[in-house]
Amino acid sequence: MATQAITRRPRFILVSDLDWTMVDHNDLEHKQLKAFNSLWSSHFAKDSLLVFSTGRSHSLFIELRDHVPLGEPDVLGWNRQQILQSVSEHHGLKLQAESEQRPHKISYHVSLTASKGKGLEFLLEEIEELVGLPPDGVMVCGDSGNDIELFAVPDARGCMVANAHPELKQWCDAHASSNLFQASERCAGGIIQALQHFKLA
């Protein structure tokens, strides 16, 4: 599994669900995903972090990545059965950092996650401690009920894609604020809209 090192404070962090948020399984050409990848490469990749938060297992993530032109995430957060592995990787990571005397380097592909929200809160705590929080903030993107806890992370901006399930739509309607954007475009097209809406791109 590839890893990316987070060695300095990111300018901005984008956290996205994969299925039906970053990836539109109805768009076989993945036009909007490719447009997002292009925008991310040109405007964000050099100084910002891309985080995928998925309920997929590792093997199902690989399967998706093999069929869809996904960008390479800086951090990949798992749900469900990856918790023990994540804990051991996390502790291994800390020891490695100490032994290498590079305390400001964090390098991982798996965040400690019992749930998407807990995983993101953990990741942000780590980033804050080691390199500092991003000046341009955090934006989460989702389409379904299991993404709600991402939206509930304090101070995060939210992007609900147009094809969102009713339970997320209801939550976003109930928590409407200037930090919450309801896109009119599907999936990655909605994420692009949100980056423009928040004047990040």
Ligand SMILES: [Mg+2]
């Ligand atoms: Mg989804």
